[in-house]
Amino acid sequence: MYVLGIESTSHTFGVGIVEYDGKDRVRILSNVSDQYKPLSGGIHPREAAIHHTRIAPLILKKALKEASLSLREIDVYAIALGPGLGPCLRVGASIARFLASYYKKPLIPVNHAVAHIEIGKFINKFKDPVVLYVSGGNTLVAVQRKSRYRVLGETLDIPLGNMFDTFTREIGLAPPYVVDGKHKIDICAEWGSEFISLPYTVKGSDLSFSGLLTAALNLARKHIGNKEMIGNICLSVREIAFNMLVEVTERALVLTRKHEVLLVGGVASNRCLRTKLETMAKHHKSTYGGTPIEYAGDNGAMIAYTGLLAYIHGIAVKPEDAFIRQRWRVDEVDLPWLKNY
Amino acid sequence: MVKELLEFVEEGAEAVVFTGYMLGNKVIVKQRIRKPYRDQRFDEIFRYTRTKTEAKILAELFLKGLNVPAPLIVDIDKYLIVMEYIEGRKLVDIINETSENKIAKIATELGVQVGKMHSQNIYHGDLTLGNIILSVDGHVYLIDFGLAGYSRDIEEYAIDLHLLRRSLMAIVPEKFEVFFGNFLLGYRNGYPQKYQEVINRLEEIKLRGRYVEERLKKIRGERYSE
Numbered sequence: 226m227y228v229l230g231i232e233s234t235s236h237t238f239g240v241g242i243v244e245y246d247g248k249d250r251v252r253i254l255s256n257v258s259d260q261y262k263p264l265s266g267g268i269h270p271r272e273a274a275i276h277h278t279r280i281a282p283l284i285l286k287k288a289l290k291e292a293s294l295s296l297r298e299i300d301v302y303a304i305a306l307g308p309g310l311g312p313c314l315r316v317g318a319s320i321a322r323f324l325a326s327y328y329k330k331p332l333i334p335v336n337h338a339v340a341h342i343e344i345g346k347f348i349n350k351f352k353d354p355v356v357l358y359v360s361g362g363n364t365l366v367a368v369q370r371k372s373r374y375r376v377l378g379e380t381l382d383i384p385l386g387n388m389f390d391t392f393t394r395e396i397g398l399a400p401p402y403v404v405d406g407k408h409k410i411d412i413c414a415e416w417g418s419e420f421i422s423l424p425y426t427v428k429g430s431d432l433s434f435s436g437l438l439t440a441a442l443n444l445a446r447k448h449i450g451n452k453e454m455i456g457n458i459c460l461s462v463r464e465i466a467f468n469m470l471v472e473v474t475e476r477a478l479v480l481t482r483k484h485e486v487l488l489v490g491g492v493a494s495n496r497c498l499r500t501k502l503e504t505m506a507k508h509h510k511s512t513y514g515g516t517p518i519e520y521a522g523d524n525g526a527m528i529a530y531t532g533l534l535a536y537i538h539g540i541a542v543k544p545e546d547a548f549i550r551q552r553w554r555v556d557e558v559d560l561p562w563l564k565n566y
Numbered sequence: 567m568v569k570e571l572l573e574f575v576e577e578g579a580e581a582v583v584f585t586g587y588m589l590g591n592k593v594i595v596k597q598r599i600r601k602p603y604r605d606q607r608f609d610e611i612f613r614y615t616r617t618k619t620e621a622k623i624l625a626e627l628f629l630k631g632l633n634v635p636a637p638l639i640v641d642i643d644k645y646l647i648v649m650e651y652i653e654g655r656k657l658v659d660i661i662n663e664t665s666e667n668k669i670a671k672i673a674t675e676l677g678v679q680v681g682k683m684h685s686q687n688i689y690h691g692d693l694t695l696g697n698i699i700l701s702v703d704g705h706v707y708l709i710d711f712g713l714a715g716y717s718r719d720i721e722e723y724a725i726d727l728h729l730l731r732r733s734l735m736a737i738v739p740e741k742f743e744v745f746f747g748n749f750l751l752g753y754r755n756g757y758p759q760k761y762q763e764v765i766n767r768l769e770e771i772k773l774r775g776r777y778v779e780e781r782l783k784k785i786r787g788e789r790y791s792e
Contacts, residue, residue, distance in 0.1 A: 307777075308776075308777040362776070363776060365776070368736055370735075370736055370737070370739060371739050371740065373739075375732075375735050375736035375739065376732070376736075376775070377732055377733070377736050378732075379775055379776060380776065381774055381775075384776070420605055420607055420608065422611075427713070428691070428725050429691055429692050429693070429694075429713065429725060429726075429728075429729040429732075430692075430694075430729065430732070431725075431728075464605055464608070465608075468603070468604055468605075468608065471603050471604075472579075475579045476579045476692070476694075478579075479578055479579040479696065480579075480658060480694055480695070480696040480733065480736075480737075481736065481737065482658075500603075501603040502603075504602050504603040505601075505602075505603050508601075508602060509577070550779075551777075552777040552778060552779040553777060553779070554775065554776070554777045554778065554779075556735075
C-alpha cells in the first residue's frame with residue numbers, strides 16, 4: 226500500500242510517499258520539498274501560498290518519480306490540515322481534496338504537530354518518549370497518555386524558532402535565516418566567548434521567550450557593528466533559551482518516569498541543543514533520540530507516515546468535509562494508536 | 567554530615583536526595599548538583615538562588631503551620647538543605663492505585679493547603695504530582711520549593727493551579743475531574759478571599775497556549791466562523 230502525504234502548513238511545500246506491507250514494515254520512498262524564502266522580513270502568508278501554488282506540480286511529480294510510482298498507484302492521500310497559516314494550508318488542502326476525489330481514494334486528515342512527533346518516534350524506534358518539539362511555530366514538551374499527546378509545558382508567548390529568527394533579523398543578520406544548514410544565531414554565537422546574564426523565564430514547566438528577546442535586542446542595538454559583543458549576546462541568548470528547554474524537559478522526564486527523550490521539529494537539527502539534551506538524557510539513564518535534518522523540518526514524509534497510522538486505525542475524512550484548521554492543538558487530537566499508554 | 571551514614575534515595579530533576587539520621591531522627595538531605603549541560607557560571611547562580619529560596623520558604627510555611635517538612639540545616643555554599651523526613655509516598659507513584667474516595671479526600675486537603683499557602687502570598691512554582699507527598703498517616707505534604715516565591719499577583723497562584731491541572735492530565739486524565747473538582751472545593755476553603763479571581767485567571771491562562779481555537783472565537787466574537 227502507498228500513502229502520499231502533503232505538507233503546506235507554513236513556508237514549506239512538501240510531498241512524501243510511504244510504503245506499507247500490510248503487517249509491520251513501513252518504508253519511506255520519497256520526501257521532496259521546497260521552501261519559500263523571503264528576501265526581506267519574515268514569512269508573508271500570501272507570498273508563501275503563491276510559492277506553494279507555483280511549485281506544487283513540480284514537487285508532486287518529483288516525489289512520484291523518486292518513488293517510481295504514478296498517481297494511479299497511490300492508495301491513500303494524507304493532508305496536513307493544521308495548525309498553520311490559512312493561505313498556505315488551503316493550497317495543500319485543495320490539491321489533496323482534488324486528488325482523493327478524482328482518484329476515489331481515502332483522504333486522511335493529519336495534525337502537523339502530531340506528524341512531527343510520530344516521524345521522530347518512527348525513526349528512533351521509540352515507544353513512549355518525553356517529546357521536546359521545537360520549531361518556528363511550536364515549543365512544547367509532551368507525553369502520550371490515553372489516546373492523546375498531553376502537553377506538560379509550552380511557550381506562553383513566542384516559539385523558540387520565531388525568537389531566534391526575530392532576533393537575528395532585527396539586528397540585521399537575517400534573512401537568510403539559515404546558511405549551509407546553520408541558523409544565523411549559531412553562526413553569530415561563534416563570534417562570542419563571554420556569557421552575559423539575560424532574563425531566564427521558566428514558570429513551572431511553561432516557558433516565556435519574549436522577555437529574553439526584548440532584553441537581548443535592547444542590548445544588541447547599543448553594540449551594532451561590534452562583532453565580538455554581538456557574538457556574546459547571540460551566544461548568551463542561545464545558551465539561556467536552550468537551558469530553559471532542557472530544564473523543562475528534565476522536569477517532565479523525572480515526573481513521568483519515562484526512559485526516552487525525543488527531540489523533534491525544525492530546531493531539532495541544532496547541534497548545540499542536541500548535545501545538551503543528550504547529556505541530560507544520559508544523566509538520567511535515558512535514551513536520547515534526535516531527528517535527522519530531512520525529517521526535522523516540515524516535510525511530506527511525516528504527513529504520509531502519520532496518515533498511514535491514522536488510516537490503519539480507521540480515520541478518514543470526506544473531501545467536502547476536509548476543512549483546514551489554522552488553530553488545532555496537538556492535545557486536541559484523539560489518536561487510537563496511543564490508546565494503551 | 568558523614569556521607570557513609572547517608573542512604574541514596576533518588577536523583578530528581580534538580581537535586582540528589584539522601585536519607586540520614588540526626589539526633590536519632592530520620593532526615594532528608596537534599597543537595598542541588600551541577601548540571602553538565604549548563605554553563606558553569608550560570609549553574610552556580612541557579613543552585614544558590616534556588617537553595618536559598620527553598621530554605622526561606624520552607625521555614626516560613628512551616629512556622630505558619632502548613633504541611634511541609636521542617637527545614638533543619640541549610641548550607642547554601644554547598645547548595646544543601648537538611649529537612650525533616652516525611653514517611654510516605656509521592657502522589658505520582660500511588661495515584662493510579664488510589665480509589666476515587668481517597669483521591670477526593672487527598673485533593674480536598676491539598677486544596678486547603680495550597681489555598682493557605684497562597685493566602686500567605688507564597689506560590690509554589692512547580693506544583694505537580696511529583697512534588698506532593700501523601701504521608702503514612704494520611705496527610706498531604708508539599709515539597710520542592712526551589713521555584714517558589716513571594717508575590718501578591720494572582721497570576722502566580724493561578725499558574726500553580728494550571729501546573730497541577732497539566733500534570734493530572736498527563737498522568738491520570740481519567741481521574742482529572744474527581745481530583746481537580748475536589749481540589750477546588752478545598753482551595754475555596756483555604757483561600758476564600760481571592761478564590762473567584764484565581765479561577766478566572768486560570769481560565770485565561772488556558773487560552774494563552776499556541777493554536778487555541780477558543781481564543782480566536784473570543785477575539786472575533788460574532789464574526790467567528792470555521
